[in-house]
Amino acid sequence: MNSKDNANKYEMEFNNNWLITYSDMITILLCFFIIFFLFTSEELTSLHTVKESLNNQLDILSNENKDLKMKNDSLAAQLFGLHKNEKGQASTxxxxxxxxxxxxxxxxxxxxxxxxxxxxxxxxxxxxxxxxxxxxxxxxxxxxxxxxxxxxxxxxxxxxxxxxxxxxxxxxxxxxxxxxxxxxxxxxxxxxxxxxxxxxxxxxxxxxxxxxxxxxxxxxxxxxxxxxxxxxxx
CATH class of the missing domain: 3.30.1330.60 (OmpA-like domain)
Known part of the structure; x- marks a missing residue:
């Protein structure tokens, strides 16, 4: 093989090297996006779980607040509406x-x-x-x-x-x-x-x-x- 052929061969190999680098970069980016998607998916799932838990706690607290209000209203009624005589006159x-x-x-x-x-x-x-x-x-x-x-x-x-x-x-x-x-x-x-x-x-x-x-x-x-x-x- 003459020197001219060798030069063409090296030039082709050099010109093709960027394809390997490009392919590696694409592969790395693909892996990155796959990992990012997985983490994002897990995070969204976790956030959804936390949201559901908070909603449940809010429902529980709301029910407890209603119960406390009813008890408070009942106690207030007992305190301010008691001590009635037979004629219905209130002594508070x-x-x-x-x-x-x-x-x-x-x-x-x-x-x-x-x-x-x-x-x-x-x-x-x-x-x-x-x-x-x-x-x-x-x-x-x-x-x-x-x-x-x-x-x-x-x-x-x-x-x-x-x-x-x-x-x-x-x-x-x-x-x-x-x-x-x-x-x-x-x-x-x-x-x-x-x-x-x-x-x-x-x-x-x-x-x-x-x-x-x-x-x-x-x-x-x-x-x-x-x-x-x-x-x-x-």
Missing amino acids: NDDFMTFLEKNNLQDQVDVIENERGLLIRFRDSVLFQSGQSGISQDGYLLLDKIGEQLQQVTNNIIVEGYTDNVPIRTKEYPSNWELSVARSIEVVKYLTETKGIARNRVSVSGYGERNPIDSNSTAEGRANNRRIEIIIAN
């Missing part, structure tokens, strides 16, 4: 607040609605002398007004007595527990014997220093803990 928190304002009793009595019913709270100093269970003259005047309002309801009534944690050891009251019970009994006796509230509607409890509503480390806190509570039960 608003009624008692109006009653207290009308009789200038806001500084002596607190009215609170909770899960138990309507709670009327008196500081012990409003009704009793220190360390005593006998109701004071001012206490009788206050209970007389409150008793008139209690006559308007037919719900059961609970009277509870509380003290602070300062020990009491007298001959009449060896402990705070006995003092708290005695005070509750005196209130119940007045409501049933003087105000004519049926005995079978009323119960009495004394808790002594248990269940404080404030700190016993300060004089003000101890004063808040010494209290009588009348609960108009749900």
Whole structure:
């Protein structure tokens, strides 16, 4: 083979080399797009799964929210629609607040609605002398007004007595527990014997220093803990 033929041969081989490179590039691109498609497909599937899961969770939360709203509406109806007497007159928190304002009793009595019913709270100093269970003259005047309002309801009534944690050891009251019970009994006796509230509607409890509503480390806190509570039960 002469030099001219050799030159033509090398030229053909050189000219054909780009086809190999091009073919490899096409193959690599094809592989890339196949892999990309696979990842994209898996990602879309995952996103779809996540979307379905979120939709299910939203449905569950929506149903739970509806249940909670129904329970809340039911509780609100019980709290604000209870305490009706035989004539259908409602005795609610608003009624008692109006009653207290009308009789200038806001500084002596607190009215609170909770899960138990309507709670009327008196500081012990409003009704009793220190360390005593006998109701004071001012206490009788206050209970007389409150008793008139209690006559308007037919719900059961609970009277509870509380003290602070300062020990009491007298001959009449060896402990705070006995003092708290005695005070509750005196209130119940007045409501049933003087105000004519049926005995079978009323119960009495004394808790002594248990269940404080404030700190016993300060004089003000101890004063808040010494209290009588009348609960108009749900």
